[in-house]
């Protein structure tokens with residue numbers, strides 16, 4: 609991924625998508641907004657307890673940074689419901705025993721395996737490789753802030769020819 613700074617705002621891009629002129633995409637970060645802790649700074653989520661005026665200002669800031677009118681954004685809420693994916697035969701390679709009797713699920717590899725299984729060519733799959741917990745200065749991490757945190761956004765659109 610590539611980080612781009614526009615003023616105080618930091619936005620990230622997948623190299624794979626940057627090759628296409630008709631695809632506009634972004635991954636926002638927490639850097640460059642007006643929200644205060646624990647939502648500092650570029651929180652885009654209205655539902656987390658942040659001051660709505662700050663959230664609106666952050667969304668306007670992101671929209672102007674990207675050059676897209678705010679009313680063109682359609683948002684969807686990501687659900688973290690503990691509904692863990694069923695570990696199929698294909699995904700068994702993604703589960704490894706790091707410590708004796710401790711099992712971890714490698715979500716990145718699991719997602720990649722599922723995409724490959726659906727027929728997406730390997731060269732079209734780009735792993736962000738950025739852990740929000742380890743990079744909690746750049747991204748909001750519910751795990752790092754024990755649940756009380758902001759939300760960043762991921763967006764994609766096809767431009768008219």
Ligand SMILES: [Zn+2]
Nearest residue numbers: 739740741742
């Ligand atoms: Zn990490």
